[in-house]
Amino acid sequence: MDLTELLSFQPNREVVAEKRAADGGDVQDRKRKRLSPPRSSSARASSSRFDDPVARLVPPEALVSTDLRASGGDGSHWAGTNASGMGGGSASGGLDEEERQRILRMVEETNLPEDSSLDAVSVKKILLGFERKVLKNREMRIKYPDDPPKFLESEIELHDELQQLHSLSTAPQLYPFVVEGNSVATLLSLLSHDNSDVAISVINLLNELTDINVMKQAEDEDDDDDGEDEEKGAKILIEALLKGNCLAHFVQVMERLDEKQQDDADGVHNALSIVENLCEFRMEMVCAQAVQQGLMHWLVKRVKVRGYDGNKLYASEILSILLQNSHDNRRVLGDLNGVDILLQSLAVYKRRDPASNEETELMENLFNCLCEALMHPSNRQKFLDGEGPQLMILMLKEKKQSFPKALKVLNHALSNQEGTNNCTKFVEVFGLRSLFPLLMKTPKKKVRKGCSREEHEEHVCAIMASLFRNLTTVCRQRLHGKFKENDYEKVDRLVELHSEYYQKLLTADHSIEKERRRLGGAVTQEHEDEFYLRRLDSGLFTLQCIDFILAEVIVNGDSGTRPRATKLLSQLGDSVRTVKRVLKEYSESIGDADAGNTLMRETERHRIAELLTQL
Numbered sequence: 001m002d003l004t005e006l007l008s009f010q011p012n013r014e015v016v017a018e019k020r021a022a023d024g025g026d027v028q029d030r031k032r033k034r035l036s037p038p039r040s041s042s043a044r045a046s047s048s049r050f051d052d053p054v055a056r057l058v059p060p061e062a063l064v065s066t067d068l069r070a071s072g073g074d075g076s077h078w079a080g081t082n083a084s085g086m087g088g089g090s091a092s093g094g095l096d097e098e099e100r101q102r103i104l105r106m107v108e109e110t111n112l113p114e115d116s117s118l119d120a121v122s123v124k125k126i127l128l129g130f131e132r133k134v135l136k137n138r139e140m141r142i143k144y145p146d147d148p149p150k151f152l153e154s155e156i157e158l159h160d161e162l163q164q165l166h167s168l169s170t171a172p173q174l175y176p177f178v179v180e181g182n183s184v185a186t187l188l189s190l191l192s193h194d195n196s197d198v199a200i201s202v203i204n205l206l207n208e209l210t211d212i213n214v215m216k217q218a219e220d221e222d223d224d225d226d227g228e229d230e231e232k233g234a235k236i237l238i239e240a241l242l243k244g245n246c247l248a249h250f251v252q253v254m255e256r257l258d259e260k261q262q263d264d265a266d267g268v269h270n271a272l273s274i275v276e277n278l279c280e281f282r283m284e285m286v287c288a289q290a291v292q293q294g295l296m297h298w299l300v301k302r303v304k305v306r307g308y309d310g311n312k313l314y315a316s317e318i319l320s321i322l323l324q325n326s327h328d329n330r331r332v333l334g335d336l337n338g339v340d341i342l343l344q345s346l347a348v349y350k351r352r353d354p355a356s357n358e359e360t361e362l363m364e365n366l367f368n369c370l371c372e373a374l375m376h377p378s379n380r381q382k383f384l385d386g387e388g389p390q391l392m393i394l395m396l397k398e399k400k401q402s403f404p405k406a407l408k409v410l411n412h413a414l415s416n417q418e419g420t421n422n423c424t425k426f427v428e429v430f431g432l433r434s435l436f437p438l439l440m441k442t443p444k445k446k447v448r449k450g451c452s453r454e455e456h457e458e459h460v461c462a463i464m465a466s467l468f469r470n471l472t473t474v475c476r477q478r479l480h481g482k483f484k485e486n487d488y489e490k491v492d493r494l495v496e497l498h499s500e501y502y503q504k505l506l507t508a509d510h511s512i513e514k515e516r517r518r519l520g521g522a523v524t525q526e527h528e529d530e531f532y533l534r535r536l537d538s539g540l541f542t543l544q545c546i547d548f549i550l551a552e553v554i555v556n557g558d559s560g561t562r563p564r565a566t567k568l569l570s571q572l573g574d575s576v577r578t579v580k581r582v583l584k585e586y587s588e589s590i591g592d593a594d595a596g597n598t599l600m601r602e603t604e605r606h607r608i609a610e611l612l613t614q615l
Contacts, residue, residue, distance in 0.1 A: 118171045126164060127181045133161045134186055141194070155195060162201045169208045175233035178209075184240040191249040199253045200267035206246075207270040210238060210277040238281045247286070248293035250275065255298065265311060272314045279321055287326035296322065296329060300338045303345055303366065308359045316365035323372035330376035333369075339382040342370045343391060349402040350394045360401065364450075367405035374412040380422060383413050389425045396434040399443070404451030407438070407459045414466040417600060423470040427478060435463060436482055440493055454539060457497070461545035468552045469607070484558045491561055494550045495568040501543040502578060508538035544586040547579045551611045580615055583608055 137154040144150035168174065178184060190202045212234075250271045257264035275295070278286050290296050299322070302315040322329050333339065346366050354360040373379045383389075388409070395406035410431075413422045426432075438460050442448075448456050467479055483490045512531045516523060554562045554576075569575055587608040590601050 118167065118174060120174065120177060123168065123171075123174045123177045124181065126168070127178065127183050130161045130165060130183065131181075131186060133158045134190065155198065158198065159201055162198070162205055165205055166208050169211065172231075172233045172237075175209070175237040179236055179240045184237070185244055188241070188244045188246055188249050191253045196253075196257060196264065196267075200257075200263060200270075203250075203253065203267050203270045203274065206241070207273050207277070210234070210241075210274055212277055212280050235281055238278055242278065242282060242285050242289065245289070245293055246278075247275065247289050247295045251294045251298050259309075259311060265309075268311050269314060272311070272318055275318055276321070279318075279325075283325050287322055287329055290322050290326075291329060291332050296332055297336060300333065300336050300341055303369075304341045308355070308362060310358070313358055313362045313365070316362055316369065320365050320368045320372065323369055327376065330373050331378065333373050334376060334379040334382050337382075339370070339373055339379050339388075340386040342366055342373065343383075343386045343388055346370070346402070347391060349400065350391060351398055351400065353401045363402065364405065367402075367409060370409055371412045374409070377418040380413060380418045384422050384425055388413060389422055389431065390429050393426070393429060393431045393434050396438070399447050401449055403443075404448045404456065404459075407451075407456070407463075411459045411462050411466075414463055414470070416466075417470065417603075419466060420470040423467050424475055426467070427471065427475040432479065432482060435460065436490065439464065439490065454542070458539075458542045458545070461497070461542055461549065465545040465548050468549060469604075480553070480557045483553050483561060488561065488564045491550075491553060491564050492568060494546060494553070495565055495572070497546050498543070498550060498569075498579070499572045499574060501539040501546060502574070502582075504538045505535065505540055505543055508535055543582060547582045548586070548608070548611075550579055551583060551615050555611055555614045576615060580612055583612060583615075587612075 133154070137151065137158045140151035140154045168178065187202050187206065191199050193199050193202075254268050254271055257267055259265040259268055275286065290299075296319075299315050299319040303312060303319060305312055323333060346363070349363050354363050370383075374383060392406040392410050392413075395402045410426070413419055414426060438456070442453050442456055468476075471479055512534060515527075515531070519527065550565060554565050566576060569578075587605050590604050590608075
């Protein structure tokens with residue numbers, strides 16, 4: 001094959017289009033838990049010429065014209081081609097690797113100019129053409145508002161221009177020209193276009209431009225120092241979108257799309273994907289604007305919809321991200337009746353397991369949202385009013401996949417002074433009957449799926465410690481009475497857990513001490529933080545909860561508890577002095593994470609000081 005034959009070669013476009021459509025896949029079938037969704041098939045098609053060296057160097061129109069000149073213009077050279085339009089090739093238009101490499105070498109030898117490469121001038125031309133098409137479409141719609149055929153052609157041209165803009169995603173360093181040309185404002189204005197297909201096309205484009213995977217791929221493939229320019233360009237575009245109140249535009253377009261239609265459902269999914277991309281770069285700004293521009297309200301309404309679908313899963317994921325990173329968003333969720341909505345959405349899993357892995361992910365996201373919401377004090381009462389304790393206890397009894405998450409929710413709901421009312425309700429609705437069996441024996445992996453043995457024991461001991469802190473009078477007496485049952489078997493279990501976790505901590509402390517000696521005087525605050533995290537991973541917090549419960553039972557429990565616990569500790573080569581040492585360290589560290597809550601810190605320290613005195 002000489003150069004003339006090369007230039008006359010064109011692939012079978014119908015076959016290529018079918019292959020691209022097959023590669024694109026269904027948006028709803030993608031795995032949602034990721035940094036950002038993969039590029040759509042339309043976006044890949046729009047930028048394919050920039051990915052293929054042959055297509056990039058030789059525009060399709062040049063191939064035809066050059067071929068006609070070489071053959072005398074009569075087209076006789078096609079006489080030997082097959083039905084696919086490729087002489088001697090396969091019916092599918094494919095090339096083997098050897099022939100492809102030979103073609104690439106021949107193209108390189110011709111030294112053809114890269115006319116299709118993106119630079120500042122070409123980007124400005126593309127944007128200018130786009131602005132003209134937008135203006136033309138707007139004028140035609142105003143001139144012929146009741147005659148769609150008159151403005152249909154301008155709408156098609158506008159759609160084609162939007163598809164051409166997808167090529168900008170290959171050069172994030174050129175995004176500042178998009179901002180400087182005020183094209184961001186134009187794109188956002190098109191989200192309110194009367195034709196929802198145009199709005200969806202804009203969403204697909206913005207999803208492509210803000211896709212952090214595309215940006216990182218461009219940065220990884222760059223051999224020079226342009227990576228910083230690409231990151232800077234991406235941040236400039238994202239800041240321009242946020243300054244243009246893009247979240248409000250997304251909410252508006254998502255509300256008018258009909259998710260029963262697949263294209264509209266994909267549009268909603270891509271809009272949520274853009275929000276996730278924005279969070280990666282400007283989390284604080286997105287969290288603040290989510291409340292102001294109505295995104296939080298839309299997300300709460302979306303997760304309220306019954307049943308499972310892909311967009312409900314994605315909405316729950318975005319809601320979890322916004323709650324995790326903003327205390328104000330947790331308060332707003334309570335104001336929107338979000339706690340009750342989350343409880344209603346989770347109630348379906350009290351007696352049945354999710355039907356698929358995706359639905360399991362949805363359930364976990366809803367539980368995470370509920371845990372984050374309970375970190376705001378005002379939501380504890382809303383949890384109580386919505387019969388949250390009763391629902392979680394039912395989940396503990398049924399032992400479905402919701403079991404470990406329900407235990408985690410109870411840990412959040414009952415902790416600190418804000419959980420006093422929930423602690424009382426927990427005892428009144430016979431929650432102790434479900435809790436103490438979990439203390440006596442850790443369930444099998446099948447029951448606590450997704451939760452390790454250490455996490456399970458930490459939640460159980462933390463819940464029990466919260467009950468001892470917050471319960472009074474009759475409920476407190478019922479709690480102490482449990483430790484007297486069956487010849488103090490629960491006291492035996494506490495001593496057993498104390499011994500196990502204390503040995504784990506001693507092993508970690510020994511390793512840390514060796515590290516200190518190795519570092520000598522070079523131990524920094526960063527090292528100290530790392531050492532503390534290693535002690536927590538070894539069960540420090542769980543040990544502190546266990547010893548707090550053990551001290552409460554010894555000091556304030558039945559008269560037979562102290563001799564029983566002392567005897568068991570002695571048999572294990574331990575003593576009450578170890579318990580006192582652990583509680584003293586616990587008292588000194590209380591409140592480090594919540595330095596603003598002085599009253600809670602002082603109350604807890606006073607309680608532990610009294611226990612140490614009587615212990």
